[in-house]
Amino acid sequence: MTDKIKISNLYKVFGKNPSGAMDHVRKGASKQELLDNHGHVLGLRDINIDIPERQIQVIMGLSGSGKSTLIRHINRLIEPTEGQVVVDGVDVLQMSAYDLREFRRHKQSMVFQKFALLPHRTVAQNAAYGLTVQGITEGEAKERAQRWIDRVGLGGFENHFPAQLSGGMQQRVGLARALATDAEILLMDEAFSALDPLIRTDMQDILLDLQEELHKTIVFITHDLDEALRIGDRISILRDGEIVQQGDPQDIIMRPADDYISDFIKDINRGRVIEVRSVMTAASRATGPKLTEDTPIEDALQMLSSAGKDSGTVIDGDGKTIGKIEMNNAITAMARPERDKGTPRYK
Secondary structure, eight states: OOEEEEEEEEEEEESSOHHHHHHHHHTTOOHHHHHHHHSOEEEEEEEEEEEETTSEEEEEOSTTSSHHHHHHHHTTSSOOSEEEEEETTEEGGGOOHHHHHHIIIIIEEEEOTTOOOOTTSOHHHHHTHHHHHHTOOHHHHHHHHHHHHHHTTOTTOTTOOGGGSOHHHHHHHHHHHHHHTTOSEEEEESTTTTSOHHHHHHHHHHHHHHHHHHOOEEEEEESOHHHHHHHOSEEEEEETTEEEEEEOHHHHHHSOSSHHHHHHHTTSOHHHHSBGGGTOEEOSOOOSSEEETTOBHHHHHHHHHHHTOSEEEEEOTTSOEEEEEEHHHHHHHTSOOOOOOSOOSOO
């Protein structure tokens, strides 16, 4: 799988003399020590993330963890103190002013938490805004924007203004605007956080349905673990500007790197999130009911119980047997894990 974005050794220090403050950061000064003793704020410390193309990369953490600071480095809305952000082999941080404008116009789009719609423009005009910035003719921009307005379920609201729409509808406009430019990279900064829970779930469904068809490279910022687990192909968890753990959702749930991650995941419904692939044993032959490897273990246990079996056969998309699942292993996986005493699984 090819990496679309490579973030390497990225640091961000806020203050009057960031370069000077980096000496203290390199010597191990914590975020609090840097603020108390040197009057600078550590935004990011040595961030390394490889983001595969056509995948959803979730960046999550609590408020102040640095996740929004990080995503704004990808399109250089924030300048780093040190490091690299390479997109398709080109370091964004070394781009000229012209190249950066073209990158923002054509290569990436952004969806914001507070919608960031233009209040004096209609739904149609907002959705077409990125296209007009690209220099697309008015007729073509209107046609392309309408296609995405329909796709996000806002057909019939083209002539409404943002103030006439609910929060969920306004965010659909923001998503349509981002998709209309046909950018390869979609940056989503807490895009659904301001929405009510049911509307948020609806927007997640829309995003996942569109991703199944479009296969964008999406960087999605959230503080909500359930949201991260639901939509992320990979997750990176930040604390105080540093990566604590990263990996696929199953890896994070099954092998939390430390007590901080364990606290994050302790209240999730493990039976609905952990999949058969995480608890199966490899086998070319097995008996019992057949289950796909992405079956949640809660459903797997129901199937085994209904069949009166203690084990089942795990199959791939072609129906080939790839493993075996034991009821005891599935039940054990639903228990909260103790802290992993081994080496943390992150870069």
